[in-house]
Amino acid sequence: MSEQRVSSELRVAIAGLGSIGTKIAAALDQGIEGLTLSAVAVRDPAKHQAFLGGLRRPPRVLPIDQLGEVADIVVECAPSRHLREIVEPAVRRGKTAVVVSVGGLLDNFDLVDLARANGGRIIVPTGALIGLDAVNAAAIGTIHSVKMVTRKPIDGLKGAPFIVENNIDIDKLREPLKLFEGTAREAAKGFPANLNVAVALSLAGVGPDRTQVQIWADPTVTRNVHRIEVEADSARFSMSIENIPSENPKTGLITALSAIALLRKQRATLCVGT
Ligand SMILES: NC(=O)C1=CN([C@@H]2O[C@H](COP(=O)(O)OP(=O)(O)OC[C@H]3O[C@@H](n4cnc5c(N)ncnc54)[C@H](OP(=O)(O)O)[C@@H]3O)[C@@H](O)[C@H]2O)C=CC1
Numbered sequence: 001m002s003e004q005r006v007s008s009e010l011r012v013a014i015a016g017l018g019s020i021g022t023k024i025a026a027a028l029d030q031g032i033e034g035l036t037l038s039a040v041a042v043r044d045p046a047k048h049q050a051f052l053g054g055l056r057r058p059p060r061v062l063p064i065d066q067l068g069e070v071a072d073i074v075v076e077c078a079p080s081r082h083l084r085e086i087v088e089p090a091v092r093r094g095k096t097a098v099v100v101s102v103g104g105l106l107d108n109f110d111l112v113d114l115a116r117a118n119g120g121r122i123i124v125p126t127g128a129l130i131g132l133d134a135v136n137a138a139a140i141g142t143i144h145s146v147k148m149v150t151r152k153p154i155d156g157l158k159g160a161p162f163i164v165e166n167n168i169d170i171d172k173l174r175e176p177l178k179l180f181e182g183t184a185r186e187a188a189k190g191f192p193a194n195l196n197v198a199v200a201l202s203l204a205g206v207g208p209d210r211t212q213v214q215i216w217a218d219p220t221v222t223r224n225v226h227r228i229e230v231e232a233d234s235a236r237f238s239m240s241i242e243n244i245p246s247e248n249p250k251t252g253l254i255t256a257l258s259a260i261a262l263l264r265k266q267r268a269t270l271c272v273g274t
């Protein structure tokens with residue numbers, strides 16, 4: 001496929017038009033400085049016909065592994081099992097992949113080497129979390145410990161492999177139940193669609209085997225609540241965020257906004273925050 005360019009705008013392609021992807025597509029269509037929406041990949045094109053037809057400049061619909069051919073930036077926001085199909089062709093071509101299903105990156109970490117070898121990049125937005133700028137900064141020095149406690153309503157955890165495999169009935173809970181305590185790597189395996197934030201935190205800081213995570217199923221909360229505590233030689237900080245779930249109860253509304261903010265920074269004249 002031709003790579004001939006007629007404009008200096010960065011072309012963005014989106015893989016997956018769910019709770020996150022549709023909001024990013026709409027934002028790009030409304031206009032982000034220096035960026036244009038070039039293509040999307042969807043599972044079932046018929047399902048998305050009305051949404052795409054409603055855009056001012058409808059993008060091309062391409063197979064998921066072809067997005068890197070028509071874009072400078074490929075945004076991955078599909079189920080994590082598709083991460084490799086989306087990211088590999090992009091970074092092999094020296095393109096940038098914005099990865100939202102960051103939990104899936106741990107089992108595909110060779111993609112970072114592939115990107116490095118080909119001049120590509122993998123960028124993980126802060127997503128549904130808070131404070132990765134401070135964690136990045138602290139990691140320049142020495143971080144002694146990173147802990148995260150997540151509390152989610154029942155609907156935000158239903159179907160997670162850890163719950164199914166351990167036969168835990170969370171439907172009738174009346175008070176908070178600690179489901180899991182362990183490393184971010186273990187959390188990503190047990191809760192692949194619910195705890196991307198733990199993996200993002202770990203990659204910003206001390207890695208997936210030293211980042212400690214607790215997960216609570218909490219029928220008393222209506223938001224996805226994440227609290228992080230960091231002890232470093234430069235600072236001690238704790239932060240928490242209470243995410244309003246999107247139409248996908250596992251996904252906080254702020255996740256798409258975080259990716260949009262990241263895209264805005266690609267060509268913005270004034271950038272604030274690391
Ligand atoms: N980093 C972070 O902080 C966060 C990350 N996430 C992660 O982001 C990802 C997206 O989340 P979200 O938007 O809420 O998920 P959704 O389930 O709302 O959307 C995923 C979309 O991907 C589509 N899809 C499935 N298979 C394919 C395929 N083969 N080709 C193209 N598209 C496909 C689905 O289509 P269909 O509807 O037809 O099945 C769906 O529209 C998830 O992996 C989630 O775990 C979520 C929240 C926070």
Ligand SMILES: O=C([O-])CC(=O)C(=O)O
Pocket residue numbers: 128193194195196197198224225243250251252253255
């Ligand atoms: O990390 C995730 O996958 C989702 C999440 O916790 C949130 O949206 O608050």
